[in-house]
Amino acid sequence: MSIHGKWYSGSSAQPTEALLSVSDDGQLRVTAQSDGRVLAQELAAVAAISSRLGNTARFIKFDSGASFETRDNEQVDAIQKQWQGGRKGLLHALESHMGLVVASAVIVAALMWGGAIWGVPAASKAIAYKLPQDSLDTVAEETLAILDRIHFAPSELSDVRKAELHKHFAPVLAEYPQLPLTVIFRHGGEIGANAFALPNGTMIFTDEMVELAHSDDELVAVLAHEIGHVALRHSMRAAIANTILGFVYVTLVGDGTALSDLMIGLPVALTTFSYSRSHETEADEFSAAYLDRSNIDRTRFIDLMHRLGETAACTRLIEDSKEYDLESLNDDERLEVCEALASDHSDDSASMWLGYLSTHPDLEERLEAFRAQQ
Secondary structure, eight states, X not given: OEEEEEEEOSSOSOOEEEEEEEOTTSXXXXXXXXXXXXXXXXXXXXXXXXXXXXXOOXXXXXXXXXXXXXXXXXXXXXXXXXXXXXXXXHHHHHHHOHHHHHHHHHHHHHHHHHIIIIIHHHHHHHHHHHSOXXXXXXXXXXXXXXXXXXXXXXXXXXXXXXXXXXXXXXXXXXXXXXXXXXXXXXXXXXXXXXXXXXXXSEEEEEHHHHHHOSSHHXXXXXXXXXXXHHHTTHHHXXXXXXXXXXXXXXHHHTOTTHHHHHHHTHHHHHTTXXXXXXXXXXXXXXXXXXXXXXXXXXXXXXXXXXXXXXXXXXXXXXXXHOSSOGGGOOHHHHHHHHHHHHHHTGGGGGGGGTTSTTTSOXXXXXXXXXXXXX
């Protein structure tokens, strides 16, 4: 048998086109194709034959340090049979065994799933708690700048109203002196009624959220919830988890240019305020514990969340109808239009509650759990 390939002498990286032949009696010879020089001979001089892996190139390595490279796997297998008595390489044996291939695929899929479900959250939590305050300040400042540029406008609340709220919020903030907490106000615009917590302890209440509340205690309940997000570093954990998954994606697809985009886009990712169910549950528990300690009825939080869900559902109905200009409607007109649209979707009313805003999944289930927490 004869095999065409490349000869590497071991003393030079420059390959030589060569021909490897094995006679019927087992004599091996490697000759240069250019001039017929004998480069190696005798099968006994072979030190190792690389395992077969698909159709990748194989190497026949010699005691002298030289090697012969070829893609003629069938012929190399024949030589291996003579040299090793028919034993196949481990990799080739593994990849040729369909059961092992299927089992390996299942194991890899399970490891990836487990890593995404448990590994990434655990890693992001550990990293988030190690970040210094300076890093949290930088990310929060950039995030707020993006929000102010794209979504928010200056608050339209009066100075008197802001002072009242700050006075009402002061005892809550004082409960957590270890956290650099502060509250600011913005006009929410298209975001509407909502409250957000930035990584450095800055919490944003929109004017619409303040107007939606029937009492300041309802806003205190929301404030305690947002403090929970700050204390447990949920926003940074979510952003870090997304970044880790992004790095995994880049590694798998080989798109190295996306690495810089991931880092630059970190503040942008925070503006989505997309918390997982577990993060929302933890913040709810944090809020419930504070309300209980302060003798504030938990229904303050529940009532406001219901009202917020109704407002968000109403906004979605109007936007989906494409018949009305949401910005041109006052509160009474918006309510009247919403009631009319809701009557047309009476059989679909349950869907109005699903995922009120992307930041608060499964509202009804959350509030039931909030009411029942011990």
